[in-house]
């Protein structure tokens with residue numbers, strides 16, 4: 001029997017499911033409901049391979065590859081996120097994945113393949129919790145506003161490196177800035193989520209730059225409130241599946257220079273409304 005065991009105000013560990021087996025309709029429905037409700041699901045001791053990882057993702061939608069990351073040989077849908085002594089981690093910022101797209105992903109499923117001896121946890125935070133904790137006055141100000149999200153902004157440090165434009169120039173041209181509502185409604189639950197993030201959101205549309213900068217700075221700090229976050233300690237054969245429509249996340253890069261390797265499948269989503 002499938003069970004959900006909440007970790008904090010968001011996040012739940014899932015018991016009673018074997019991801020090596022095909023998900024029947026009843027189990028899929030429970031997982032889907034659990035994902036929307038708990039926002040990030042954690043699975044332990046799932047000794048699965050890329051084919052099971054893909055089968056789980058495909059139950060929820062079409063995989064989309066990230067333009068900036070390498071992929072698993074033979075599986076172009078699976079991105080590899082790997083850090084070694086020669087390759088330090090670069091992302092140390094809270095973010096929602098790929099909000100530089102017109103239709104950012106529904107979610108991502110991250111599978112640990114090499115876990116460092118200590119550290120390397122991942123943090124998630126709730127965009128629902130962030131919205132709910134704002135005053136009525138600020139909610140009224142933000143509701144109906146849009147913000148600009150940019151791939152080039154999120155990857156500006158990589159672009160500034162030697163050869164950065166050679167590697168990422170095509171992705172910059174393929175992903176011009178997009179506009180998303182600052183407050184989006186979850187397409188399944190209808191709950192309101194504060195949909196901005198420090199990595200990709202450049203400004204609030206239609207207001208003075210100084211006003212946008214000050215408000216975004218406040219909102220980014222607000223999104224990092226511990227009370228709306230959870231932290232997951234990876235072990236071999238751990239999997240995390242997050243709802244990218246209602247969360248943001250960040251890695252904790254305290255493990256480097258140890259080796260950490262993750263495989264990620266990102267699932268196509270809809271246009272935020």
Ligand SMILES: [Fe+2]
Pocket residue numbers: 095096097249
């Ligand atoms: Fe991410």
